[in-house]
Amino acid sequence: MEILEAILRRRSIRKFLPEPIDREILTNILKISRRAPSSVNSQPWEFTVVQGAILNDLRAENISKYRSGAPAETELSTSYWPKDSIFRERQVEIAKQLFSSMDIGREDTEKRTAWIERGFRYFDAPAAIMITYDKVLSPRGPLMDIGGAVQTICLAAVQYGLGTCIAEQGVIYSSVVRDHTNIPDTKKLAISIAVGYPDWDFPANQVVSNREDIDHIIHWVQ
Numbered sequence: 430m431e432i433l434e435a436i437l438r439r440r441s442i443r444k445f446l447p448e449p450i451d452r453e454i455l456t457n458i459l460k461i462s463r464r465a466p467s468s469v470n471s472q473p474w475e476f477t478v479v480q481g482a483i484l485n486d487l488r489a490e491n492i493s494k495y496r497s498g499a500p501a502e503t504e505l506s507t508s509y510w511p512k513d514s515i516f517r518e519r520q521v522e523i524a525k526q527l528f529s530s531m532d533i534g535r536e537d538t539e540k541r542t543a544w545i546e547r548g549f550r551y552f553d554a555p556a557a558i559m560i561t562y563d564k565v566l567s568p569r570g571p572l573m574d575i576g577g578a579v580q581t582i583c584l585a586a587v588q589y590g591l592g593t594c595i596a597e598q599g600v601i602y603s604s605v606v607r608d609h610t611n612i613p614d615t616k617k618l619a620i621s622i623a624v625g626y627p628d629w630d631f632p633a634n635q636v637v638s639n640r641e642d643i644d645h646i647i648h649w650v651q
C-alpha cells in the first residue's frame with residue numbers, strides 16, 4: 430500500500446471484530462513504529478500490549494470506576510478546549526457526526542452513557558497498547574516523539590487490515606491500568622491505542638471526520 434493511501438484511509442475505529450491479532454503482526458507494527466523520529470534519537474516510547482483476560486479486567490474496572498463517579502487520574506495534564514473556541518467547535522462537530530451515525534439524540538442519556546463506556550472498554554478491541562515514557566524526561570520531547578510513533582503505529586496497522594483508535598480515555602483511570610500491567614512507577618502513562626480488525630457494519634466506523642480548509646491553516650511568507 431502506498432503511504433499516501435494509508436494516511437488517507439486511516440480513521441478512528443470504535444468497534445472491532447472479536448478476532449485476536451497474531452503476536453507477530455503486532456510485533457511487526459511496533460518494530461516499524463520505532464522508525465519514527467525522536468529528539469536526539471532518544472526513542473522515549475515503550476509499549477505495553479494488553480490482551481486477553483487482563484484486558485477484560487481493565488475494561489470491567491474502568492467501567493465500575495466510571496459508574497462510581499471517580500475523578501480522572503490522568504498522569505498528564507487533562508486535555509482542555511476553551512469554550513467558544515474553534516477547537517471546541519471542532520470537538521462538537523465530530524461528536525455530532527458520530528452521534529448522528531449512531532442515532533444518539535441530544536437528550537438520550539442512556540445511549541450517551543453507553544457510548545462513553547465503549548471508550549472505557551477500549552471499544553471492545555482484542556488488544557490495547559499502552560504507551561509510556563521515563564519520568565526522568567520533561568514531557569515536551571517525549572510527547573512530540575510519541576505522537577510520531579502513535580501515527581506510525583496507526584498507519585502500519587492499516588497495511589495489515591487493522592483499525593485503531595488512539596484513546597486518552599484508556600488511560601484516564603491510570604491506577605486501573607497500573608494495577609494489572611506491571612508498568613513501573615518510573616514510567617509515565619501517556620496514551621492508549623485500541624487495535625483490532627474493524628467491524629465495518631458499525632455505523633460510527635464509517636464516519637470520516639472533517640478537516641479545516643487548507644487556506645485557513647497555511648501561512649505563506651516570502
Ligand SMILES: Cc1cc2nc3c(=O)[nH]c(=O)nc-3n(C[C@H](O)[C@H](O)[C@H](O)COP(=O)(O)O)c2cc1C
Nearest residue numbers: 439440441523548594595596597598599620637638
Ligand atoms: C491524543 C488523542 C486522544 C484521543 N482520545 C480519544 C478518546 O479518548 N476517545 C475517542 O473516542 N477518540 C479519541 N481520539 C480520536 C479522535 O477523536 C480522532 O482522532 C479525531 O476525531 C479525528 O478523527 P479520525 O481519527 O477518524 O481522523 C483521540 C485522538 C488523539 C490524537
